[in-house]
Amino acid sequence: MSAAIRFLTRRKGGKGWHWTDIVTWVWLIGGLFIMFGPAVWLAFSSFKTPQGLAEFPPSILPYVTQQVKVEGYEKPLMLYNAKMPDGSTRVLAEVRRIGIVSQMVDPKAPGEVIKVNIGDRQPVREVFFATENYTQPFMQFDFFRYLWNSVFVTVTATLITLIVNSMAAFALSKYEFKGRNLAMLTILATLMVPLSVILVPLYSIISTVGLFNSLWGVILPTVATPTGVFILRQYMLTIPDELIDAARMDKASEWQIYWRIIVPLTAPALAVLAIFSVVWRWNDFLWPLIVLSRRELYTLQVGLSIYAGELNVQWHYILAMTVVTMIPVVVVFIFLQRFITTGIAGSGLK
């Protein structure tokens, strides 16, 4: 423990503060807020009521104004800390507001109406987690259908990605053929072409082959990833050629060499690519939005967007469902981060 503290408080300047110590601390703490701030805000805000979300200035924790049931009034009333003319503070329930004057009653003695200037009252607030943000969409919103679509797209696309990319990587790393380097360069070059550039031609291809409004239309264009081919090829280059020669002497067909030697030995790189692919496909929004126009085919990311209507954005549901859709990706990161870092280090790619 003391070693940890010593480590954390270690400074370049020894006892004093070197300017790099200050920069480091500011940089790291700033980075922490920039990275984690939005995530923390998202998680807490997903538990806020619509009123809580609309509040200004915004708060981090989800607060609601306390309510109380007062005799003689049908609806529960909001509780306020009201400043009395004599300077004392009383907890009162608001009956109604007229202009800048609030009519209030003491919950213990509801007979007398006290008029308080609205500037002199502060709501009594408590931390309250609006779990209905989560439960409501599960009932109304077709969450499980969207979830199924997302899972289907993610799993199928990842499996096909692994198979197709590893085959391409095997050929590009272990076979000598004319134009091998050119093929590799071409594949790498496509890394530089963003989806938005090829959106229109891709759309016309998909609609011509009749995959419009089909989950396969979402899956198939994404399965051949240059990043995946590159990661796997770099890894396969490290598998000694003698192993393949040995397998050839052992009467293995090229297919068997691929399936029984190369694929098992590439497992670490395949794991990395699988993680990447799951994250990519799960988070895909633009392409599914374009291909899918029937509501029952929506993936989660697209489904979420329907909460943003033209007139009314139901932020509390969007936030809650965003948290839900983030969970698989976060879990993947937490448990498989070791593979991800080795994968990034191994390929020099993001």
Add this chain to the structure above:
Amino acid sequence: MGSITLTNIQKSYGAVHVLHDINLAINEGEFIVFVGPSGCGKSTLLRVIAGLEKVTGGELSINGERVNDVSAADRGLAMVFQSYALYPHMTVRQNLAFGLENAGMPKAEITQRIGEAARMLEIEQYMDRRPGQLSGGQRQRVAIGRAIVRRPTAFLLDEPLSNLDAELRVSTRAEIAALHARLRSTMIYVTHDQVEAMTLANRIVVMRAGRIEQVGTPLDLYNQPANRFVAGFIGAPHMNFIEGALESSNGTHMLRTAQGDVLHLPQSVAPGAPITVGLRPQHISLSNDQSGFAAQVQLVEALGSETVIHASAFGTKLLAIVPGQRRISTGDTIYLSYANAPLHLFDQSGLRIATVQTEDGHSPTFV
């Protein structure tokens, strides 16, 4: 079954010629060793025979059948690789079974063959381990086992001992020799270590720069090297070479070096021609009296049973191995003799002219 014939085999990678017109007939059951310095093409030749590299010219036949276009899998050969090339994700048992499974062999026979090989190589207790959990020597046995279970026409071994430590190398070498005696299959063994070549081979093929320099039994190569390269390569430490011109006068024949030193020869070969005389370190002895030739000691390696003397004489460096332990130290002048020694004479292009035997008492002195 197991004869392999190479006729004018050529191999080139683009414009780079790696093998030039290799002609070799390997008999059934023979232990052939390809030896040569690194980059001489011996491993390439082995891979060509294995079918892992395509020949670019000539004809390769196994048991009389042309196999130029037969794939490696169908040539019926088994190979032991330098790195062993064991499949790291499979257990020893799976490694041994892989080739047999691919050949579609019934399970019972696979089990029986693996059991047999495991017993023979004493690897039974490691059968369920992975190669990563084995020591170098154990991996080596598994690699050989993988070849044995195939019951191949011929074994191809590519420097199988180079990854072992010195002690294990000696014992494994003996095991390979025993294995050959037992299996009586043709074995082709590639090494750059001439001691391995000498101890294992029925016949040695000495290669240099993609050409065969000499083929012969180990002692043939040792006693009658075809050229200066083979003479220098076979035998450890390497042979001493003294260059000079032949002179004959009054019935005595001698070699005169550029420095004017003279080496007496028992007979003349081609007077006037510049030649090289090869003399093995083991054939040089110390003269107790001051006969023989004087040499300046530069370094003494005392190995206990013998003493290796690095000396300079005849204007060149000379190695001599004398039995026992001697009181000689750096800087001493000693007298060496080559009485009763075979002298290997090579012409200017390095080809062998003759091997002549010096006689006792013929050991010359300085003139």
